[in-house]
Amino acid sequence: MTPTREDQHWMYHNMVTSRRFEEAIAKIYFDGKSPVFNMANGPIPGEMHLSDGQEPVAVGVCAHLNPEDIVTATHRPHHQAIAKGVDLDKMAAEIFGKKTGLSGGRGGHMHIFDADVNFACSGIIAQGMGPAVGAALSRKMQGKPGVAVAFLGEGAVNQGAWHEAMNLAAVWNLPFVCVIEDNSWGISVPKEASTAIANNADRAAAYGIKGMRIEGNDPYAIYEAAGEAIARARAGEGPTLLEVETYRLAGHFMGDAEGYRPEGEKDDLFAKDPIPKMRARMLAEGAATEAELDAIEAESAARVEAAITFARNSEDPAPEDALTAVFA
Amino acid sequence: MNKPNERKLTIARAMAEAMQQEMQIDPSVFVMGEDIGALGGVYGNTRGLLDEFGPERIRDTPISETAFIGAAVGAAQDGMRPVVELMFVDFFGVCFDAIYNLMAKNTYFSGGNFKVPMVLMTSTGGGYSDAGQHSQCVYGTFAHLPGMKVVAPSNAYDAKGLMTAAIRDDSPVVYMYHKSLQGMGWLGTEAGATVHVPEETYTVEIGKAKVVRPGKDVTIVSLGMGVHNALKAAAKLEQQGVEAEVIDLVSLVPLDRDTIRASVAKTGRLIVVDEDYMSYGVSGEIIATVTEHDISVLKAAPKRIAFPDVPIPFARVLEQHCLPNPDKIVAAWDEMKAA
Numbered sequence: 001m002t003p004t005r006e007d008q009h010w011m012y013h014n015m016v017t018s019r020r021f022e023e024a025i026a027k028i029y030f031d032g033k034s035p036v037f038n039m040a041n042g043p044i045p046g047e048m049h050l051s052d053g054q055e056p057v058a059v060g061v062c063a064h065l066n067p068e069d070i071v072t073a074t075h076r077p078h079h080q081a082i083a084k085g086v087d088l089d090k091m092a093a094e095i096f097g098k099k100t101g102l103s104g105g106r107g108g109h110m111h112i113f114d115a116d117v118n119f120a121c122s123g124i125i126a127q128g129m130g131p132a133v134g135a136a137l138s139r140k141m142q143g144k145p146g147v148a149v150a151f152l153g154e155g156a157v158n159q160g161a162w163h164e165a166m167n168l169a170a171v172w173n174l175p176f177v178c179v180i181e182d183n184s185w186g187i188s189v190p191k192e193a194s195t196a197i198a199n200n201a202d203r204a205a206a207y208g209i210k211g212m213r214i215e216g217n218d219p220y221a222i223y224e225a226a227g228e229a230i231a232r233a234r235a236g237e238g239p240t241l242l243e244v245e246t247y248r249l250a251g252h253f254m255g256d257a258e259g260y261r262p263e264g265e266k267d268d269l270f271a272k273d274p275i276p277k278m279r280a281r282m283l284a285e286g287a288a289t290e291a292e293l294d295a296i297e298a299e300s301a302a303r304v305e306a307a308i309t310f311a312r313n314s315e316d317p318a319p320e321d322a323l324t325a326v327f328a
Numbered sequence: 329m330n331k332p333n334e335r336k337l338t339i340a341r342a343m344a345e346a347m348q349q350e351m352q353i354d355p356s357v358f359v360m361g362e363d364i365g366a367l368g369g370v371y372g373n374t375r376g377l378l379d380e381f382g383p384e385r386i387r388d389t390p391i392s393e394t395a396f397i398g399a400a401v402g403a404a405q406d407g408m409r410p411v412v413e414l415m416f417v418d419f420f421g422v423c424f425d426a427i428y429n430l431m432a433k434n435t436y437f438s439g440g441n442f443k444v445p446m447v448l449m450t451s452t453g454g455g456y457s458d459a460g461q462h463s464q465c466v467y468g469t470f471a472h473l474p475g476m477k478v479v480a481p482s483n484a485y486d487a488k489g490l491m492t493a494a495i496r497d498d499s500p501v502v503y504m505y506h507k508s509l510q511g512m513g514w515l516g517t518e519a520g521a522t523v524h525v526p527e528e529t530y531t532v533e534i535g536k537a538k539v540v541r542p543g544k545d546v547t548i549v550s551l552g553m554g555v556h557n558a559l560k561a562a563a564k565l566e567q568q569g570v571e572a573e574v575i576d577l578v579s580l581v582p583l584d585r586d587t588i589r590a591s592v593a594k595t596g597r598l599i600v601v602d603e604d605y606m607s608y609g610v611s612g613e614i615i616a617t618v619t620e621h622d623i624s625v626l627k628a629a630p631k632r633i634a635f636p637d638v639p640i641p642f643a644r645v646l647e648q649h650c651l652p653n654p655d656k657i658v659a660a661w662d663e664m665k666a667a
Contacts, residue, residue: 102438102439102441106438106439120442127430130395130401131398135402138402141408142408161394161425164392164395165392171390325439326435327499328445328497
């Protein structure tokens with residue numbers, strides 16, 4: 001299944017929006033944090049995990065999703081949130097800790113919740129598995145349409161929560177897809193040092209479900225595999241495990257000196273940056289014109305700038321808002 | 329002997345009846361957990377539900393507490409009202425991330441845009457030589473962490489009304505029932521827990537304590553099994569001419585501080601009985617509730633009877649040495665009186 005011309009434009013658009021967004025965040029993040037790096041300072045305090053390079057996974061999967069479908073994501077959530085259609089203004093404002101943020105500043109960048117598009121993320125590894133499987137159960141019990149997708153990093157498959165939830169999804173034959181973003185690094189520990197097998201899709205055999213690994217951080221191949229998996233889920237044929245090779249172009253978090261990376265790895269990864277690759281392919285295959293892609297890029301840049309401006313210009317929450325919304 | 333029109337139920341049956349009635353009127357309510365289907369729950373609290381509602385809504389799970397409690401969070405956020413069972417509260421060690429990082433925090437982290445209307449029911453308590461991985465109460469651990477309502481019924485009337493209220497609540501409720509009150513013969517049964525339960529649906533307000541015995545000389549505050557120990561102690565004290573007022577907390581979160589303060593303002597003396605561990609827990613919180621508000625009402629230093637800060641031992645003599653009982657409460661009064 002090849003993405004239509006329209007899908008390709010959508011995918012490229014969301015990849016570029018995500019990249020521009022991360023670039024904007026990265027630039028602002030260090031305001032007030034130099035010469036001495038103190039995470040508590042600046043307009044965006046706290047930890048920051050950027051998704052540069054991992055955009056193909058988000059768009060290749062989310063191209064098949066509707067607002068009613070459920071996504072849970074991780075501590076590195078911006079690309080998936082954007083591809084799922086999370087409100088960019090409110091997301092930016094949440095990352096800045098503003099009153100107009102999705103959660104009024106209570107959650108921040110690792111706790112992006114948008115009920116309108118059924119998106120949630122959380123900060124602990126493999127934590128989104130249970131809630132995604134439960135949402136899939138809910139849809140099945142209610143007879144309502146919708147599949148649930150849990151995005152995780154390759155480090156998450158060594159968590160007990162991951163195995164338990166995979167088994168639950170399989171034993172109950174739920175409309176669920178687990179997408180492993182294999183960027184090959186769990187902070188500083190390489191995959192081969194943490195994980196007993198090379199291909200986590202092989203683990204699907206343990207649950208009697210289909211598993212696929214997609215190489216090359218290729219949005220087209222991801223689109224195709226995710227399309228099959230999501231169609232299977234929609235047809236009531238149960239869960240699928242996808243492992244996708246991707247690249248983390250940034251550090252684990254902002255401020256990460258990345259001394260653990262082998263010499264030259266970053267240069268190699270930047271040479272394989274999926275965004276210029278997709279642009280070149282679309283042009284070569286006649287899926288888009290230069291002018292169309294330039295327009296998409298301009299629109300993404302403008303959209304991100306507007307969101308950042310909205311966030312910057314928004315008010316801080318009232319301090320005492322901290323004491324509200326504990327209970328429904 | 330039953331009075332006319334009296335229908336005495338065990339807590340187990342009262343809990344099951346509340347779930348049954350809510351499932352009859354609300355298709356979003358379902359129950360899942362280990363052995364809650366054909367077995368009817370290890371403690372009998374889902375007995376009969378599988379026959380009426382079938383395996384989709386009375387859903388046996390794998391032994392995967394992290395997965396199914398996490399799944400309950402996801403289902404609750406998606407419009408369902410799951411009741412999930414953690415067979416022994418002691419097992420929270422394998423699944424606490426799903427409980428206190430997801431269930432308890434998602435409402436807050438979403439700014440109230442995600443609701444998590446679920447009930448986590450779990451058995452507590454010892455006294456039957458099951459040792460320290462199957463006998464704890466850990467009330468204070470759950471009550472300490474924000475984002476969960478916490479209730480603990482001492483009798484079947486409250487058990488039904490609290491379960492109905494918990495299922496209807498839009499926030500997560502941890503429903504902590506005590507094995508010795510459950511009405512399962514093989515666990516021993518506190519007779520006072522089996523009381524009249526109306527057939528019709530009703531709720532018991534979460535966050536409201538009850539004065540279960542009025543008195544003017546000393547306030548004894550407790551919950552769950554401790555209420556029965558307090559009532560037995562009060563009966564002994566009555567023989568000495570002492571009128572003890574007994575408060576059943578019913579809920580730990582929200583905590584009904586007003587009822588506690590009003591009682592101690594009247595009696596001037598406070599004894600707290602808690603089967604959970606002594607330090608950093610419920611008993612300290614109850615005392616602080618009084619002392620930080622108005623220490624002048626106290627005629628004597630407060631006393632607490634709680635489980636000492638040791639893991640719960642197996643041997644009968646060891647465990648019974650540690651558990652609260654009526655005699656310890658009477659002894660606390662004697663010390664208080666002498667002071």
